[in-house]
Amino acid sequence: MNMEQQLLDVLRRVFKDPSLDETCSQKNCAAWDSMNQLNLVIELEMEFGISLEPEEIGRMVDFPSVLEIVKSKF
Amino acid sequence: MTYVFRNNTIERFLDGDYQFAGYDDYGTVPEAEGYLWWYQVPVKMNREQLVAEVESYAQRLLWVAGQIGNKPLLVLTLECIWETNANLSDRRLSQAIEAFNNTAWSLAAERKNIKVVDFGKFLQQYPVSERIDWKYYFISQMIINPRLKGAFVTWLAEQQRALALQRKKCLVLDLDNTLWGGVLGEDGIEGVQLDGDYPGKAFHAWQEGLRELANTGVILAICSKNNEADVEALFAAREMPLKLEDFVSKRINWQDKATNIRAIAEELNIGLDSMVFVDDNPTERELIRQQLPMVAVPEFPAQPYGLVELYAQLVREYFSVYALTDEDRKKTEQYRQNASRKQLEAQFTDMTDFLRSLEMKLKIERVTAESVSIPRVAQMTQKTNQFNLTTRRYTEDDIRSMIAHGAEVWTLAVSDRFGDNGITGLMILVPENGWRIDTMLMSCRVLGKGIEEAFFKYVISQYSGALHAEYIPTAKNGQVADFYTRMGLRDCGNGQFKAQIADLDTTIKDYYTIE
Numbered sequence: 001m002n003m004e005q006q007l008l009d010v011l012r013r014v015f016k017d018p019s020l021d022e023t024c025s026q027k028n029c030a031a032w033d034s035m036n037q038l039n040l041v042i043e044l045e046m047e048f049g050i051s052l053e054p055e056e057i058g059r060m061v062d063f064p065s066v067l068e069i070v071k072s073k074f
Numbered sequence: 075m076t077y078v079f080r081n082n083t084i085e086r087f088l089d090g091d092y093q094f095a096g097y098d099d100y101g102t103v104p105e106a107e108g109y110l111w112w113y114q115v116p117v118k119m120n121r122e123q124l125v126a127e128v129e130s131y132a133q134r135l136l137w138v139a140g141q142i143g144n145k146p147l148l149v150l151t152l153e154c155i156w157e158t159n160a161n162l163s164d165r166r167l168s169q170a171i172e173a174f175n176n177t178a179w180s181l182a183a184e185r186k187n188i189k190v191v192d193f194g195k196f197l198q199q200y201p202v203s204e205r206i207d208w209k210y211y212f213i214s215q216m217i218i219n220p221r222l223k224g225a226f227v228t229w230l231a232e233q234q235r236a237l238a239l240q241r242k243k244c245l246v247l248d249l250d251n252t253l254w255g256g257v258l259g260e261d262g263i264e265g266v267q268l269d270g271d272y273p274g275k276a277f278h279a280w281q282e283g284l285r286e287l288a289n290t291g292v293i294l295a296i297c298s299k300n301n302e303a304d305v306e307a308l309f310a311a312r313e314m315p316l317k318l319e320d321f322v323s324k325r326i327n328w329q330d331k332a333t334n335i336r337a338i339a340e341e342l343n344i345g346l347d348s349m350v351f352v353d354d355n356p357t358e359r360e361l362i363r364q365q366l367p368m369v370a371v372p373e374f375p376a377q378p379y380g381l382v383e384l385y386a387q388l389v390r391e392y393f394s395v396y397a398l399t400d401e402d403r404k405k406t407e408q409y410r411q412n413a414s415r416k417q418l419e420a421q422f423t424d425m426t427d428f429l430r431s432l433e434m435k436l437k438i439e440r441v442t443a444e445s446v447s448i449p450r451v452a453q454m455t456q457k458t459n460q461f462n463l464t465t466r467r468y469t470e471d472d473i474r475s476m477i478a479h480g481a482e483v484w485t486l487a488v489s490d491r492f493g494d495n496g497i498t499g500l501m502i503l504v505p506e507n508g509w510r511i512d513t514m515l516m517s518c519r520v521l522g523k524g525i526e527e528a529f530f531k532y533v534i535s536q537y538s539g540a541l542h543a544e545y546i547p548t549a550k551n552g553q554v555a556d557f558y559t560r561m562g563l564r565d566c567g568n569g570q571f572k573a574q575i576a577d578l579d580t581t582i583k584d585y586y587t588i589e
Contacts, residue, residue: 035085038210042086042220054213 003074007067010047014040025062044070077106079138081113083216087226097215100134103141111135111178112150112193114217115157115171121164128152128170132177139181139188144471148237149178150193155217156206186449186470189396191233196226236394238456242370243344243405245287245388246335248353249298249305249326253281253316255378258300263308273378280378281315283385288320291402292393293342293409295323297334297351302326322409331358332365342409343518345459345550350392352384401450401496411492429523430585436525437487437589438532443477447485450497454515458500459550461526462515463543463557473502480505481512486529488520495520499529508540509575514557528582530561535580543571 004022012020015031026032032040037060041052044066050073052060060066078084078094085094093106103109113131118124131152139147152174157167175190182190197205200222207219218226250257254277255267267274268281288294294316298305305326309318318324323341325334331353339346347368353359354374363371370392375384395402415432441447452470459465468476477483486499498517503509516526534541543558545551546569562578563571582588 034214038214038216038220039086042210042223046221054209057213 003071004067006047007044007063007070010043011040011063011066014043022063027062040066048073075106076108076110077104078110078112079134081116083214084112084218086216086220086223087218087230089227100138103138106145108146108148109138109142110148110150111138113152115152115154115167117156117211117217121159121161121167125166125170128167128174132174135174135177135181139185142187144187144475146469147188148234149182149188149190151175151178151190153194153197155197156202189237191230191237196229199225232390232394237396241395242292242350242392243348244293244295244323244338244342244350245284245393246295246297246338246349246351246369247284247321248355248358249296249300251354252352252374253277253284254314258304258308263304263311266308266312268312268314276378276381278315280381280385283382283389285315285320287388287393288316288406289403290393290395290398291405293323293344293406294321295325295338295342296321297325297331297338297353299328299331300326319410320406322406330361332361335362335366335369343412343460343521350388352388399449399453401453404494404496407493408495411495415490415492426585429583432490432492432523432585433587434488434490434523434525434585435587435589436528436532437489438529439485439487441477441483441485443474447497448473451483451485451500454497454500454517455513458515458517459548460518461521461554462513462548462551463511463554464513464546465548465551466513468513476502476504476512484529484533486516486525488525499526501529501533503533503537507542509537509542511541511543514543524583525586526557527561528586528588531578531580531582532588534575534578538575541573541575541578545569545571 008020008022011024012018014036015024015029017029017031020029024032026037037057040060041057044050045052048070050070052069056069060069075091075093078088078092079100080094081098085092088110092110093104095102115128116124118127135149152171154167154171159167178188178190182188205219205222206217207221210216210220247253250259250266253268255273256265258266268277269275284294296305302324306318323338325338327334331351335349335351336346339349345368346366349368350370350372351359351362352372352374353362356374359371359374362369372384372387372391375381439447441451448470451473452468455466455468455473473483481502481504484501484503485497486501487497488495488499495517498520500513500515501511502513504512514530516529541563543563545555545558547555558571559565563573566572
């Protein structure tokens with residue numbers, strides 16, 4: 001599975017919305033609140049075996065920014 | 075909705091219908107179905123301030139407890155996730171934590187709606203480095219490491235199950251390589267390992283654990299492919315924590331174990347879903363899982379030194395209970411007496427002679443809201459499935475509140491020449507166009523002797539006017555579908571029954587003594 005798809009799966013799981021796509025962002029997705037931002041971080045860390053720094057977490061506001069940060073870990 | 079009092083970020087750990095107070099906010103106590111109190115010792119470097127803050131928690135808890143009426147409140151004990159202390163002999167923080175927890179436990183002892191769960195038991199599985207993750211603490215004020223979520227959710231569900239009294243009743247054990255090391259038929263009486271050095275030592279500790287389970291009211295049974303005479307000889311010859319008499323029901327034969335376990339359930343008059351089966355043989359475990367999926371079948375350790383862990387797992391997953399009642403402690407004895415009664419029954423061909431020989435005494439009492447029997451009354455509504463006309467589950471507070479609103483609650487205690495069964499029957503009548511029977515139930519262990527009929531007739535004879543009753547079918551209570559028609563009530567359809575009490579036959583058989 002490519003990273004885009006894997007990331008989308010995590011987002012869908014955390015936000016409990018199987019119809020989410022690459023356009024989702026904090027602005028257009030109601031479930032993406034501060035609590036779920038944390039759940040997302042924890043799931044990403046476990047899924048990809050990475051550690052995300054607080055500065056990076058602050059920049060994770062939509063699908064492209066999350067993807068870019070996760071990609072930078074590999 | 076459960077309303078949660080907390081002092082840090084814990085949303086991640088609680089899935090379901092929860093609403094969260096602001097951090098440290100205990101001033102507003104909104105309407106809710108129940109409440110949860112889950113504070114952590116905060117991370118504060120200033121020792122004076124930290125101790126003072128922790129010392130203030132008990133007052134807050136008492137205040138909240140005073141605001142919630144009889145609604146349930148679950149308190150997780152206060153635990154120190156992380157601390158560092160330069161003054162090694164300064165015990166003020168530990169003392170403040172202990173004082174808070176003592177307050178919670180004594181509240182729970184006084185107030186039936188308040189229960190405490192020892193969160194320390196969860197935390198002690200983890201080293202301090204795993205309990206807290208500083209990154210998450212600083213970005214979101216989570217004191218508990220978010221990765222512990224899965225384990226915590228499982229643990230809390232186990233605790234809640236214990237609180238809800240969903241305890242299994244019976245533990246069915248295999249013998250060879252399960253209760254002792256080796257195979258009796260091959261290794262002989264002196265050859266099986268159950269004391270002395272390892273592995274005998276491990277089986278000895280395991281048996282001591284099982285003995286303790288029996289002490290708390292778990293019924294032990296044997297299901298083993300063996301020669302019964304060999305097994306009796308072994309128990310007679312070798313010293314071990316468990317005696318043959320500790321097993322209330324025994325199936326030592328060469329039949330398949332599914333048939334045997336069904337027979338044990340029948341003999342004890344309990345449901346298969348209240349049984350746990352332990353066997354070292356994976357084929358037997360698989361057979362039971364397939365044939366009797368309601369029976370719980372835990373895995374068996376590959377090595378005898380794993381037995382203590384299995385014991386702990388049995389306690390945790392199947393046999394925990396919030397507070398043991400005297401009924402629980404006496405249960406094994408009562409099931410044993412029942413077995414003796416069954417043997418006596420075989421001697422009589424005439425059922426009436428048999429019943430007369432039992433010298434049964436029925437103690438029927440109307441209980442008040444202050445009665446010490448209230449916990450037992452609530453427990454019976456929670457646990458009784460088969461002889462239960464309406465299967466309404468009540469808490470102690472529900473019962474007290476019903477009495478306050480005019481309901482009349484009757485209990486039945488049965489004793490005979492084999493012993494005292496304690497309180498085993500319950501009727502709740504509410505005034506409603508005459509009287510309506512809200513609850514009518516009997517514990518299975520006193521059934522089969524016409525006692526239910528005597529109990530019903532005696533209680534009803536205390537009333538006059540119109541009587542209404544209902545039968546609500548469940549998967550388990552089919553045996554009582556015709557109870558009210560047998561008692562002479564008119565079936566009005568839809569599970570509703572009616573009668574004028576004066577028209578009912580309330581004569582009670584002379585072989586019961588009513589007290």
